[in-house]
Amino acid sequence: MRQTWRWFGPKDLCSIDDMCQAGVQGVVSALHHVPTGMVWSPAEIAQRQSEIATMQDGGASSLSWDVVESLPVSEDIKRQTGDWRQHIENWKTSMRHLHAAGIEVICYNYMPVLDWTRTDLAWRLPTGGTCMRFDLIDFAAFDIHILARPGAAEDFTPQVVEEAQRRFSGMSEDRKGQLAKNVVFGLPGAAENFSLDDVRAHLAKYAGTSADQLRAHLVDFLAEVAPLAEELGVRLCCHPDDPPFALLGLPRVMSTEDDYRQIMDAVNVAANGITLCSGSLGARPDNDLPGMMERLGDRVHFLHLRNVLRESGDVKGSFHEAEHLGGGTDMVALIAAVLREERRRRTAGRSDVSIPFRPDHGQDILDDLKRQAQPGYPSIGRLKGLAELRGIMTALDHPTEGLQ
Template structure:
């Protein structure tokens, strides 16, 4: 049986992305993962628009089999009165995507915010820039700028004290910058807010605690998985980023137990996982290689990156083979999975550093070209080295 390699992809945000498709191809990717980002949440994606998007990609010599992402409308997450109509729209979008050759659809079930960071240009010792998350910065915004009722009850006394010092040291520009960084929308996020809008949106989750959010997630899967099965699509859920509650909002895809609960509730093969080593890796209690081994049959897409965990709940994006994750062991388990199941799984290097010439260019935070190209080269070399060692009985 021939060795199976991961399918190497990069994320592309469409024609407005400062990284052109030609550069993605030159970086070594054979596919892109992308979406129709210009369409509002909850509407049906027209087949003609999907076909036009695919034609652009294929004209550049690349393939498109994985969507990232078809957003789940907030009214689905809260079981709002328009949920059934939104289910119908989502099902129609899945059918249109399948008709255009899409086999994997990524989504997440995080309330209101997608991925969250507090610094989009944190300087590393080598001069490159990374994304970073500081819990005390979140607390400073939550307690002193957003002024969410009851916010202080979600933090330790030490974090509250540090947040007060942090807020007092910021001028108005720094406070506005922190606000924009947290809630103005990051690449791939489909929503953005002002603080007033965000505070009002949080109130829509007043009756949606952790168990209700999980129940609503299961209801979504029960409605969508039969459609996905029918048209040959696997739905893959992206884990929470970061993998714990923030702003009083529950998050329920943060651990192996969370994912297993979803699989047990909806055992359909169409109910899959986008395994993000960075999101899961923020928690030291997530055993990344073991999770790949145990959840592997349901994994349909990999985001490979490593974070460096710091004290007091902070973390930053490390180089792809460094940081707190044992990426050698993770990729070794992926190699075993692909050989065991005789399939190639789409992988993209996630959240590269802004570095070299990209430091002087306009880039989407986390999605500059050179940092991701470095990550792709390192991960590809690691995978091939592991395969070579196994082929030679070592």
């Protein structure tokens, strides 16, 4: 298992030096400033590689850009509207440029409009630390009363609608504004930053789009890009929906094991693979993460290891980011399944034996609380998670105690 760390570029409050001191082996990054649908040029890729390879004093970092996360799939591609064919060609060109630069793993997601959704970006824990949280009642209050999406109340149970009304009635104007900002929050340096009107306009463009139609468009996209990836030796890995259930009246098509199986069967080449995110998939009680790794492991090209604590047994419910060993996913069982898959690959003579992973998200603890870093990406909280994951990996792989 290759230990990596997500880095958002020079503006990230976690520096290259910090990553070196954390002992990571590689970096996960992207060109967030390049507008979606545009080509990633060799010069821009080389610039990011140079930034990753250089410490603050100008010395070599020994780190490399191992995984792209994400090379974005445009809304036009998802809807097959506008310049979608040109966007696919641009995506293929960017993939060629990344391959020429020596980068072989490309993560992407296929969620319409919003890449991920939380209602609180700094929810206080009993320990005094903070974490990100998705509160179903708050989200319903946003959807029904702040965004005022037509028909929104029909997507929630009567009890949730009633509780959302009470919650909204008690909100200050500041809280309403903060909730709206949290829901449409973007990545640092991202090319797109949405307003409520932007979200409404995007939702209108998806009106009437079914899950089957959205899935068919994903298959069409992969039928274009996956064969080229196979030819180049690049591994593509789709990130699951986050959270893994329908929101804002939009279809979701990458939320369950069956969703992944359908896509892999439809475009059945090894390059068409999975980003197995234990946090996103773990927000549903019916997703068996260790089992998914066992059954789909030969196509898992990238791992996000994080944990969430579900606050109900419902498929569509509230949850918050837990400690890496403290949520609903059995992380020991999951890592054991990953190590078994790596042994199978080694026996088969595959070149991609070591699966890259990163300690995804983390709670803000200690000095993280003063740094105000990108929500979900504190330095110390992630380092704590990485240390816990390393401990599991070391114990399970130990020659006297491990899975030999």
